[in-house]
Amino acid sequence: MASQKDKRTNLTLYGIVAILLFLSSIFMIRSLNGDGFFANGESYYNMRMATELSNDPYLFQDELQNRSYELQVFHIILAFGLKLIGISIFFIFPIITGVLCAFAFYKLLKNLGMPKKNAFFCMLLLAATPPFVYAYTTLSQTGLICLLTLTTLFFYFHRDYWEFPWKSSGKIYFGLSIFSLSLLAITSLLGLIITLIFVLLISLVESRNLRSMLFATSFPAVLLIPFALYTNYFHISFASLGFHSLDLRQSFSIFGSPAGLDLFFVIISILGMIIVWNYIKDFRIYHLVFIAFIALSLTNPLLRVFSSMIMTIYCVVAIKHLYYRKWELEITKTGTIILIACAIVFSVLNQFSTLISAEPTADTTAFFERTMRSGNSTILTDSEYGYFVEWIGGRQVLLDDSSYLFSDYAEKYGDYEYVLRATKIKDVELILQKYNVDQIIITPKMKEELWNDKEQGLLLVLRNSAKFKLRERSPEGIEHWQYLNK
Amino acid sequence: MASSNKDYVFVIALFLLVFASRLMLLSNISEYDSQTYFALRQAESIRETGSPTYTDSLSYSGRIFFFPPLFHYLTAFIALFCSIENAAKILTSISLSSLVIIVYAISRHLTKSKPIAFATSIFAAVMPALFISLESLTPASLSVALIFLLSYCLLRLDEPGFAPAAIAVALLSMLTSAQAFIILLGIVLYFLLLVIERIKTTTKEFEISVFIIFLTIWFYVLLYKKAFFANGIAVFWNNTPLPIIQNYFESVSFFGILYALGIVPLFLGIYAIYNTAFETKNKQVLFFIGFAAVSFGFLWLRIFPLQSAIIFFSINMIILSGHTMKITSNALSMTKVESIKTVLGVIAVAIFLLSSIAPLSTLIHERNALSEDMQALAWIANNTPKDSVVLGSVSEGFKINYISERKNVADENFLFQKHASKTYQDISEIYSLKLSSEAIRLLDKHGINYILLSTDTKTKLNMTRLFYDDNSCISLIYGNTSTLQPVIYEFNKCKIGDEA
Numbered sequence: 001m002a003s004q005k006d007k008r009t010n011l012t013l014y015g016i017v018a019i020l021l022f023l024s025s026i027f028m029i030r031s032l033n034g035d036g037f038f039a040n041g042e043s044y045y046n047m048r049m050a051t052e053l054s055n056d057p058y059l060f061q062d063e064l065q066n067r068s069y070e071l072q073v074f075h076i077i078l079a080f081g082l083k084l085i086g087i088s089i090f091f092i093f094p095i096i097t098g099v100l101c102a103f104a105f106y107k108l109l110k111n112l113g114m115p116k117k118n119a120f121f122c123m124l125l126l127a128a129t130p131p132f133v134y135a136y137t138t139l140s141q142t143g144l145i146c147l148l149t150l151t152t153l154f155f156y157f158h159r160d161y162w163e164f165p166w167k168s169s170g171k172i173y174f175g176l177s178i179f180s181l182s183l184l185a186i187t188s189l190l191g192l193i194i195t196l197i198f199v200l201l202i203s204l205v206e207s208r209n210l211r212s213m214l215f216a217t218s219f220p221a222v223l224l225i226p227f228a229l230y231t232n233y234f235h236i237s238f239a240s241l242g243f244h245s246l247d248l249r250q251s252f253s254i255f256g257s258p259a260g261l262d263l264f265f266v267i268i269s270i271l272g273m274i275i276v277w278n279y280i281k282d283f284r285i286y287h288l289v290f291i292a293f294i295a296l297s298l299t300n301p302l303l304r305v306f307s308s309m310i311m312t313i314y315c316v317v318a319i320k321h322l323y324y325r326k327w328e329l330e331i332t333k334t335g336t337i338i339l340i341a342c343a344i345v346f347s348v349l350n351q352f353s354t355l356i357s358a359e360p361t362a363d364t365t366a367f368f369e370r371t372m373r374s375g376n377s378t379i380l381t382d383s384e385y386g387y388f389v390e391w392i393g394g395r396q397v398l399l400d401d402s403s404y405l406f407s408d409y410a411e412k413y414g415d416y417e418y419v420l421r422a423t424k425i426k427d428v429e430l431i432l433q434k435y436n437v438d439q440i441i442i443t444p445k446m447k448e449e450l451w452n453d454k455e456q457g458l459l460l461v462l463r464n465s466a467k468f469k470l471r472e473r474s475p476e477g478i479e480h481w482q483y484l485n486k
Numbered sequence: 487m488a489s490s491n492k493d494y495v496f497v498i499a500l501f502l503l504v505f506a507s508r509l510m511l512l513s514n515i516s517e518y519d520s521q522t523y524f525a526l527r528q529a530e531s532i533r534e535t536g537s538p539t540y541t542d543s544l545s546y547s548g549r550i551f552f553f554p555p556l557f558h559y560l561t562a563f564i565a566l567f568c569s570i571e572n573a574a575k576i577l578t579s580i581s582l583s584s585l586v587i588i589v590y591a592i593s594r595h596l597t598k599s600k601p602i603a604f605a606t607s608i609f610a611a612v613m614p615a616l617f618i619s620l621e622s623l624t625p626a627s628l629s630v631a632l633i634f635l636l637s638y639c640l641l642r643l644d645e646p647g648f649a650p651a652a653i654a655v656a657l658l659s660m661l662t663s664a665q666a667f668i669i670l671l672g673i674v675l676y677f678l679l680l681v682i683e684r685i686k687t688t689t690k691e692f693e694i695s696v697f698i699i700f701l702t703i704w705f706y707v708l709l710y711k712k713a714f715f716a717n718g719i720a721v722f723w724n725n726t727p728l729p730i731i732q733n734y735f736e737s738v739s740f741f742g743i744l745y746a747l748g749i750v751p752l753f754l755g756i757y758a759i760y761n762t763a764f765e766t767k768n769k770q771v772l773f774f775i776g777f778a779a780v781s782f783g784f785l786w787l788r789i790f791p792l793q794s795a796i797i798f799f800s801i802n803m804i805i806l807s808g809h810t811m812k813i814t815s816n817a818l819s820m821t822k823v824e825s826i827k828t829v830l831g832v833i834a835v836a837i838f839l840l841s842s843i844a845p846l847s848t849l850i851h852e853r854n855a856l857s858e859d860m861q862a863l864a865w866i867a868n869n870t871p872k873d874s875v876v877l878g879s880v881s882e883g884f885k886i887n888y889i890s891e892r893k894n895v896a897d898e899n900f901l902f903q904k905h906a907s908k909t910y911q912d913i914s915e916i917y918s919l920k921l922s923s924e925a926i927r928l929l930d931k932h933g934i935n936y937i938l939l940s941t942d943t944k945t946k947l948n949m950t951r952l953f954y955d956d957n958s959c960i961s962l963i964y965g966n967t968s969t970l971q972p973v974i975y976e977f978n979k980c981k982i983g984d985e986a
Contacts, residue, residue, distance in 0.1 A: 331653070
């Protein structure tokens, strides 16, 4: 019996090592290719702010972008790690949190009564879902939120507490769950709400007393009061909930979204849902809630990670059902199982290649590095590259992806749009001088989406005015223009 | 046994009759619909190189395009014994004529009545929808036959041999055309109807369906992965530009669709749906109701080409009409006027035949001999440099590739093209612009050497010449600008500002 237990422990360990290797391989390959550490986006902002915070623990101003800075738990952890182990924290942190998240998911499912083997498969499948892989191969807050949610749920529903609440171990687990929840509360309001919904749902499914939930919630609620009074917590939380319109290109990985749901996982989980729906009639209302949650997740990247967790459970149900049912035709069984396995492998490889080839590549990084060497004024480029420019060159950009949180956004955005569409040199110069811009970086995406690959708007001005000089054009089509009339 | 053989003789005779008449009608046709030229080119490529041209240097002046190749391989195989065009004619005729046999087999299994099965096979034989697509020698024809053969196999899954046959046919239909997707949704809707009607599925039904669903999705995701990335949800509409989708129903009236469907099967089919939904619970009929609903959905949402969608819908309605005939026959058997059922059957068939003859004769009379457009395309092949880019309307793209053997600017394979709508808009503008400067910019942008203004385009756009053809950058090299005859212009590679 002991050897059986050892075998299972080993299996879990192998699973965790596999997840660790899988997540690190993406970093390793990007690093070997000379690409930027992470895919373009939030990661570069977090690296910059963590670095600044490690230099100045009393940071209240983002000097580079000349705007106020609201302290974030995520940045504090990164800054602490940076002090402790140096720059490697930036890629160690997502991997470690990813592994911990998968493990917490496994432990939670086991605590909730799922057989070990099923929980193990759920963990492995979760690690193969695009939203999970994206969350833990970028330095985003999403990864931390998911980990805190799962640890809260794990500690809250820990068997020791529910079986022996009067014992000290039970109190410790309950205390830890309150601690996780409090940390989550100050990290993300949406994360807190989702966690509370899960706590409520699981408590109802398990017919548990809701008094503990009220007690557990009261502490983070009290903690939030000073935050609400003395910081912009609620303004920032509501402004950065992250909901977007129902755009399948953002919701599904098959349409190119790096953090989208995978089509095959959706199909397999629908099958699992149908199976569970038929067999366990009492839980139908919960399945409906989950369906609603998954539907809502199509409009939010954070919810998609949680949806992936729910879907993996249904997927395991479906796969086990298909594997263990008595098939009349052995060939269809073999075929179906092989197809499902291939679908999962395909999904993983697809995600893998998407992340490895994601911008900024080595060439783009080198191009930006060269660009940043000259001058020290503001740079005008696609707001998507804003964080990257700030990180790699320490240069101010006109707009980045956080600009919308600040009061001057409307004016800046208006000017940004205006200058991109302007066809008169006078209009362009007016804006460039207003923001002290001396360099402009035009990306292929800007050419395609703003100007339909035609010479119009700002591109027309740049190419036809003597006041601008083309410093460099990369083979990928990125153009670096210098404004000469400074 | 003898009676059974006699039935088959009738059905095979009917099949041969349809096959022969299709071939006869096709023998007078030498100009086909646009997609046919793509299919012919692929078959030719297979015959010459052993594989289709996935990397096509002529389409969109060079692109990669993936598609299921079975039809093209079969055409190339038949073309070992005849010309490519005749091979395509034979293959499409066999495929569409075989519907007579397949519909007979399905109806016979559903109704257990030979006369009714025979009546439905007659419906299938003279269904106008099949003759609308006479000049279409494309994979769609083989795909229709295979999909209905698959549905027949699915009906008889519990009998020995049909389960492996279903898998084999599913594989073949997947390799033929992306239209196989329709059966997938048909199966899903069928299961949904079974749940609503509280009818249990058999084990084999569940197993085969799950397998086919996974197989089909997996295959198409793999094949069209890049298209999903590039075109998003528009993949389901072949990434067709919006103006073309909006004109989907423009070329055909409501009565045109009714004619194509056949009024008798339509009404009998609708009654079968009503009867199954509210009175009887027939599992097998539910399958075809699901399939018909999906076909109608595809027709309504313009997912399939109009002709294919109409064929799918009509055949489903024909099969369902067999069920109506059966219940009518059963009802009459319980009355004193039982003998009238044969008369009613004959009347139904007669009405159908009469209602089909009018549209059929119109369709047959509409066929033309080789048009002047084709002569112009052949002229391009003989009188222009090999690597030149020829602008034609989007529907002429494949003809430019196949007949003129020149590069086109765009054709109807919009998949995998990120800027298909923009290219379509540019082409429309080149034909309609009145100012030469913008036209020259667009001609230059697409690297165009020759502009074909075909009779078809002239008629559609109500013009006889380009508005800016007096410009020195453009010279007329073929045809007459005062009539509807096709004309060809040569673009002398000017830049904006060079023009007179």
